[in-house]
Amino acid sequence: MITYNSTAKGRLSSFGSNLFLGAILFFLLTDYALAIPVNTDFDLVKERVVAEYLTSEVNAEAIEELLISQNPDGTWPGINYQDVSRTGFEHYFHTGNMVTLAKAYRQPNSKYKGSPKVKQAVTDALAHWVENDYFCDNWWHNQIGTPNNLVAVMLLLGDELPEELVKAAQPIIGRAHLNASGARPSGDRIKIAGILAKNLLFLGEKEKFEAVLKVIEGEIKFSTGSRGLQRDFSFHHRVDRVNNTSSYGLGYADAFVEWLVYTADTRYAFSSDKVAILVDYYLDGISKNLAFGKYLEAGAKNRSIARPGALHGLDAKTPRKLLQATDYRKVDLEEIVKIREEGIYKVTLSYAKYFWQTEFFTFQRPDYFTSVRMFSTRNDNMEVPYNSEGLKNHHRGDGTNHLSITGKEYFDIFPVMDFQKIPGTTILQKERLPDPDQIQKPGYTDFVGAVTDDLYGSVAFDFISPHDPLKAKKSWFFFDKEYVCLGAGINAKGKQAVFTTLNHLLLQGEVYAKVGQETKILERGKHEFKDLDWIYHDRVGYFMLAPQEVELSFGEVTGNWTTINQQTRAPQEDVTKDVFSLWVNHGNNVRQASYAYLILPNAGLEETKAYQFNDQIEILSNTPALQAVRHKQLLQVQANFYKAGKLDLGDGLELTMDGPGLVLLHLDDQNIVKMAVSDPSRKLDKMHFQLNSKLNLKGNKQQVEWDAEHWISKVTVQLPEGEFAGSSVILGD
CATH class of the missing domain: 2.60.220.10 (Polysaccharide lyase family 8-like, C-terminal)
Known part of the structure; x- marks a missing residue:
């Protein structure tokens, strides 16, 4: 029989034994923990970079085709390896194929994960590249495009590639360095710094990596008067001060957001004031250059309109990343995410925004978006047609006024577009446009601007054409349901007619006209009016506010991408689309001509019929x-x-x-x-x-x-x- 005392003694004895064993176990576990490599912030950032590469799906059929079609020397058929010109350099398909294969090799759910065949294909392709070291006439491929793809291969597969091959690739990747010619303070500097940072992650060089991240963070700043972010949250890639907010400026923001997420909650994290500037730029700069905060907008684009799909809608990836990293302006970021994921019918945005550093005005209401693009003595009219893209952009800064209700009104219209009938512009109708090297011009006047109270606004353009003997005073007045466009003092010399174009877009549905007391559906073809009241097309009413000769043409138009884009990747086939064009014909040898019209966006036919502009609008002066x-x-x-x-x-x-x-x-x-x-x-x-x-x-x-x-x-x-x-x-x- 066990007594109380003996039981207590046994319990104490057991406790002492357990304490001793626990002490031994503690020291053993401590020694074991010290033997395990610590996952440092540096390692964590590297893991995040690799994980980002692996978020894309692996297309098994595409991988199989790459494996089957690859030549014994590591090349692929269909790529012109001889043409290294600015308009050619199809070699980027080669390095892109390497990245695709490397992702398939590392993707956990890929059937090619760890495949020796895939690794050999990447090895052969890389061996061919380092042996030939293809160098493009366009610096971008040498300092950004090629290094960016090669460093991705290194991070995904480099540790398993032959050591001598990895070493041979380093000088090519190394062309992405902070003193490179393309590493100017702008979007490209950040891209190059980002490539360098990724390569340093691969090489394990922590001190250099930290120094490069400081450079990246330091580029989140205002650079008014030079390249980079402007105080109005527009973006200038070059000293010509042309609007690059939704091109290079988009890449500038995406590059920062990428590293913002990679470094979050680590010793490398960006400071809160830099994050605030980045969020403000994304919301008040980039998003307000987009129709509905989603669609790349024709008025904000430059030579890239010559690329198919240029006016696509953006996804919610970047604003979602910002929401992961900060709570600053959370509601506004959530609104952009909702629009991009659920559709523009969710829009509640209303604003009037003038980018005074860039001569660009945008106006958003829940059911429409419109913009005005201008230039002045401070800003050149348009981007140079670099790399033979945007070859007819001469007049795309001449008071351009695009209107979006769906965001798709001008999608891929450009191969069939009449570039002397650009929405909003007043243009002398020449037999042919000047040569492409005559596109970019400085402005002649400084009275170019807008006034806004952040919700409404008017725009004024003292316009002198840099291409033609043509002058005009052009104004736009923006309200809630409608806006008014006035022109005065239009003077031009020559036999060619002067047109002011109300709109030039893809044709959708029937076209209606009210002339006198009669409303009718119009047949396809060309129409001329002397007493037109209004035209209705695709949920927009165009009201004439003064007597003027109006012309309309709509129907099939055939064109070709190669007329505006001479890159080898440009589609070669003819394109036929239905196009709607409406303009005022001022005649030739114009003296003191004028125009006045009103645009009623997102209106039904019955609403347009019932609209009485005299009940809403009074023109007080048009001189x-x-x-x-x-x-x-x-x-x-x-x-x-x-x-x-x-x-x-x-x-x-x-x-x-x-x-x-x-x-x-x-x-x-x-x-x-x-x-x-x-x-x-x-x-x-x-x-x-x-x-x-x-x-x-x-x-x-x-x-x-x-x-x-x-x-x-x-x-x-x-x-x-x-x-x-x-x-x-x-x-x-």
Whole structure:
């Protein structure tokens, strides 16, 4: 029989034994843990980079075809290995095939995982490349394209490739370095630095890797007046100050976001202020250069419109990555994700945004998006047709005004497009466009700009064509349901006619016209009107606000990509599409011509029939000195003064400007409740004007002197200077 005391003694004895054994086990486990390599931040970043490569699906049929078709010397048929020109260099298919095979070799769910046959195919392809070291006439392939693919192969498969082959590839990958000719402060610098950083991960060089990441983070900055991110959140890739926000600027952001995610929660993580700049740029720069924050937009694109599929919709990958990395502006990022994943019918965005550093204006409402592209003495008109792309882009900065309701209105129209009928432009109709080397030109005028209160806005373009003997004052006035386009002082010399194009897009459905009291469906072909009320096509109504000769053409048009793109990868076959074109014909030898029309977006036919623009819109002035519109329902006046002058605002109110400038007024009877002003010329530090109303607006940007005897408010507004010159000053609530 066991007594209490003996039991207690046994328990104590057992506890002591367990304690001793536990101590031994602790020291054994500690020694074992110390023997296991620690997964450092450096290793973690490398794992994340490799994991990103493996997110794409492996196409088994494509892998099998690459294996079967590969030649004994490691090449593939169908690639021209002799042509290393700027328009050729099909060699990127070769290095791209290597990456595809390497992914199949490493992908856990791939049937080719660890396949000796796949590894041998990559080995043969790499051996061929390092033996020949193909060098393109276009630096981009040498410093970005080829190194980027080769470093991917290294990270995916390099440890299993022959050592001498890996060493031989290093000088080729090494052309991506911070002193390379292409590593200029812009999107390409970040891409090159990113390739270098990945190679350092592969080589295990931690100190150099950390130094390169500091360079990458340091490039998240404003570079107004030079290459890179501008204060208005547009992006300049070159010193010509052409809008590159949705081309190079998109790659700039994606490269940062890539490393933001790779380095999150590690010693290499980006600082919060850099992350905030990146998010602001993505939302207020890139996304506001896109139709509905999703579709690449024709007005924002340059030579890349010569590539099939250039105006595709973006996926939600990048904004989702930003949401993983930060909570900053979370709601706005979630809105972009929702639009891209669920469709534009989910859009709730409304804004007016002017990129004053780039002469580009965008306007979004839940059911439509539109833009205006211009140039000035500060910005060249268009990108150079580098690498023989965009060969007819001469007039694509001449006050271009694209309109999107679905985001697909202009998708791949460009091989059949008439590049002298670009939406919004006023162009002298030449027999042929000048040579492509004449595309890029500086502007002749500085009165180019916009005024916005962030929700509404007007745009003014003192336009002098750099290609033709043509001048015009062009303005756009943007409201909620409609916008108004005015032109005045149109002068041109020569026998060729001058056209102002309302729209030039893909034909969708029937075309209706109201002439006099008659509304009818039009037949395909060309039509001319002298007393046209409106045209209706594809949920858009085009209203004529003044007598003018209007011409319309719609039907099949045949063209070819090679007329605008001489890259060897450009499709060679003819393309036929249905196209809709609507324009005002000003005739030839034009003197003081004008135009006035209104666009009613996303309207049904019955809504268009019922719309009475006189109930909504009043044109207050359309002269070379002043263009102004009053919206009767919104109680709003937008006025573009090209010089000092006086404007009757209605209801007994008068505005007197002491000099040029743009003004947006919100009215309440005889009171001004809110206003915005800007100086497109950027010559003034202050703007002076008078109103015959007692002005009492909040804000510290203005001084108001009330002259009770003459019942006049004398107003002085302090204008933005330096890198903010040309932006708007908003006064009031």
